[in-house]
Amino acid sequence: MDAHLLKPDLENYVTHLECSATGQHYPADAVQTLSDAGKPLLVRYDLPSIKKNLSKRALAERRPTLWRYKELLPLRADPISLGETFTPLIDSRELAHTLNLDQVLIKDEGRLPTGSFKARGLALAVNLAKSLGISKMAIPTNGNAGSALAAYCSAAKIESLCFCPSDTPEVNLQEMAFYGAKTFKVEGLINDCGKIARAGAERGLWFDTATLREPYRIEGKKTMGFELADQMNWELPDVILYPTGGGTGLIGMWKAFDELEAIGLIGEGRPQMIAVQAEQCAPIVRAFEQGLDHAEPWLNAQTAAAGIRVPVALGDFLILKAVRDSGGFATAVSDAEILRTQASIAKSEGILLCPEGAATAAALIRECSRGRIRPGAKVLLFNCATGLKYPMPAPVHSFNDNQPLETL
Ligand SMILES: *Cc1c(COP(=O)(O)O)cnc(C)c1O
Numbered sequence: 001m002d003a004h005l006l007k008p009d010l011e012n013y014v015t016h017l018e019c020s021a022t023g024q025h026y027p028a029d030a031v032q033t034l035s036d037a038g039k040p041l042l043v044r045y046d047l048p049s050i051k052k053n054l055s056k057r058a059l060a061e062r063r064p065t066l067w068r069y070k071e072l073l074p075l076r077a078d079p080i081s082l083g084e085t086f087t088p089l090i091d092s093r094e095l096a097h098t099l100n101l102d103q104v105l106i107k108d109e110g111r112l113p114t115g116s117f118k119a120r121g122l123a124l125a126v127n128l129a130k131s132l133g134i135s136k137m138a139i140p141t142n143g144n145a146g147s148a149l150a151a152y153c154s155a156a157k158i159e160s161l162c163f164c165p166s167d168t169p170e171v172n173l174q175e176m177a178f179y180g181a182k183t184f185k186v187e188g189l190i191n192d193c194g195k196i197a198r199a200g201a202e203r204g205l206w207f208d209t210a211t212l213r214e215p216y217r218i219e220g221k222k223t224m225g226f227e228l229a230d231q232m233n234w235e236l237p238d239v240i241l242y243p244t245g246g247g248t249g250l251i252g253m254w255k256a257f258d259e260l261e262a263i264g265l266i267g268e269g270r271p272q273m274i275a276v277q278a279e280q281c282a283p284i285v286r287a288f289e290q291g292l293d294h295a296e297p298w299l300n301a302q303t304a305a306a307g308i309r310v311p312v313a314l315g316d317f318l319i320l321k322a323v324r325d326s327g328g329f330a331t332a333v334s335d336a337e338i339l340r341t342q343a344s345i346a347k348s349e350g351i352l353l354c355p356e357g358a359a360t361a362a363a364l365i366r367e368c369s370r371g372r373i374r375p376g377a378k379v380l381l382f383n384c385a386t387g388l389k390y391p392m393p394a395p396v397h398s399f400n401d402n403q404p405l406e407t408l
Contacts, residue, residue, distance in 0.1 A: 001085050006132060008076035017041040017215050020318055028074065031132050033201075033213055040212040040315055042076050042255065042285035043219050049065055051263040056162070059230065066120060072259055073124065074219055076131035080156045082113035084123055089231055092381075094348050095361065097366040100375040102144035105237065105353060106361075107228060110386030114151050114175070115225040116144035116307075116354075117224065117384045121248055124220030128153035135159060136206040140193030142245075142306040145174030149209055150181035159239055161206060168306070171389050189301060191312050192206045198323030211246035218255070221248045222285040225256025228380065229266055236271050236382040241363055244275040244284055244330070246309035246321035249382070254322035266390040268308055271380070272328035275319060275374075276363040279332045281311060284319055286328035294316050303354035304335045307384060314385075329372065342387070354390055 006029050014203055017026040019035035020042050028043065032065035035041055050071045062068040067079055096104040109117035113321040121143065129137060138161040139149045146162035151158035160181040163285055164173060165188060178181040186193045194210050201208035211217065229236055236257065242250045250273060260266045277285050281301035287294065298311040313319065342358035345351050353361065360381040367373045 006133065010075055010077050012073070012075055013045045013047075013071055014074045015044050015046050018044050020315070031134065031207070032215055033208065037227075040218070040318070041215040043215055045072060045259070047259065047262040049133040054263060056234065056248075056265060061137065066174060066220070068122070069223055069226045072226065072256075072263075073223075074082070074216060074218070075129060076128065079123070079137060080128050080130065080152070081123070082119070082151060082155060084112060084119060086227055086231065087111045089228070089282050089380075090351060091316075092345070092349055092351065092361075095364065099365065101368070101373075101379055102236075102376050103378045104364070104381065105379070106353075106357070106381045106383050107224070107349075108383045109224075109406055110354065110376075110388075112146070115386040115389055117221070117249065117382070118144040118148040119151075120223055121145075121217030122148035122152050122209070122220065122254075125149075125214055126156050126158065129207060129209075129214075130156045130158060134207045136161070137209045138163065138200055138206045139209045140164075140195040140197045141176075142190055142309060143168050143267050143389070144190075144307060146176040146181065146183070147172060147179065150176045150179035151181075152252060154180045159206075161197075161200075163196050165189050165193060169389070170393070171177040173261045173359040175389075190310055191297075210309075211248055212251075218248050218252045220252075222252035222256035222259075224382075225253035227259065228253075229257070231258055234260075236264055236266065236269065237381045238271060238377040239274050240271045240326075241274045241360040241379065241381050241383055243305065243308050243359050243382060244277055244313075245268065245308040245356075246313050247275070247284070247315045247337070249384075250262040250275060250322055251315050251318045252325070260307040270326050273326040274363065274367070276324050277330065277332045278305050278308055278338070278359060278361050279334045281309050282330075283311060284313065284316060284323075285330040287316065287320060287331045288323060293320060295320070303338075303355075305338055305359050307356040308356070308359065325342040331363050331367060331372075333359050333362040333366060341365065350382070352387035353383045354385040354387045355386070356385065357381065
């Protein structure tokens with residue numbers, strides 16, 4: 001993988017990569033993983049030039065896909081795409097009304113390719129890997145990241161391997177395998193899967209695409225921040241609740257807001273960022289409450305919301321800093337609250353949330369009653385994946401021929 005000084009086919013505004021802990025610079029025209037300090041690398045752009053060349057009006061004329069923001073993306077060639085459409089902001093009137101809030105918007109990321117927002121990150125990671133000459137990619141995954149990696153790798157003619165905790169739902173495993181990924185069940189949790197992906201990468205067998213171990217998934221995830229600002233007419237909501245596993249989306253949106261401010265598209269106001277976790281896997285909440293900059297690994301992590309069953313996050317310090325700088329906080333909800341909220345929103349509003357998305361709604365309900373979210377706020381929730389990939393209770397009625405239709 002000697003890709004040093006690869007010239008891009010497409011001019012971009014990337015100046016360099018930067019260590020998120022030490023600020024040390026690295027060249028963007030070679031394959032990169034973590035910094036020498038073992039921390040995630042962030043992509044930096046020539047923001048003054050973008051500011052000169054990009055206007056709201058020019059953006060508005062482009063198609064509603066994540067590639068709309070191409071000046072703020074690291075693309076080195078025309079993108080390999082599976083249709084990364086804008087995702088809708090659904091008004092949840094019932095939640096807003098019962099919680100006495102101005103507005104509750106649910107950004108429904110289940111509409112993306114492979115049915116989750118992992119498509120944003122992996123679209124960028126795989127496109128950049130292709131441009132930089134990588135031919136085999138591996139990922140530790142609770143389900144959605146693997147599906148997205150597998151799909152984009154197939155589109156890009158790259159081999160893919162997915163390492164999944166053994167209790168990953170069959171539907172996710174089948175999806176990865178059907179896209180052509182070599183799919184493995186591993187005894188243990190996502191961090192155990194991560195060790196395998198890392199070991200193979202260290203031997204030069206493949207590229208490790210684990211959360212924040214390469215610089216580009218975060219660049220894809222940050223498009224959530226661009227897109228929601230754009231959809232809300234460049235006014236950000238007061239509060240964002242984000243279901244936090246590895247935290248890529250939260251860190252990415254926080255970066256996106258800074259970039260938008262630097263190019264003059266938004267002002268200095270920021271939403272309160274609230275990291276939502278599950279009570280039985282809440283390392284970020286614990287670190288937040290203890291005033292720590294890093295989170296200790298969570299033992300015996302368990303939750304029905306598999307996407308946030310992440311006991312150790314490499315970007316813990318970045319999540320905690322964004323949450324604190326925003327004046328937000330971290331909070332945990334129980335699986336019972338998650339499943340109850342998911343069922344009630346499906347019935348009362350016709351919106352099928354995934355458990356992770358339902359966790360943000362459950363946290364909203366809890367924090368409104370505790371008074372940490374003020375009445376009248378404009379709130380944004382994330383439904384990060386389609387609810388259709390998760391188990392639902394079986395329907396109860398079978399039709400009986402003798403039953404009068406009037407009684408149905
Ligand atoms: C990956 C995932 C998350 C967590 O996202 P991060 O940005 O990695 O914290 C939440 N929900 C679902 C459905 C996911 O797939």
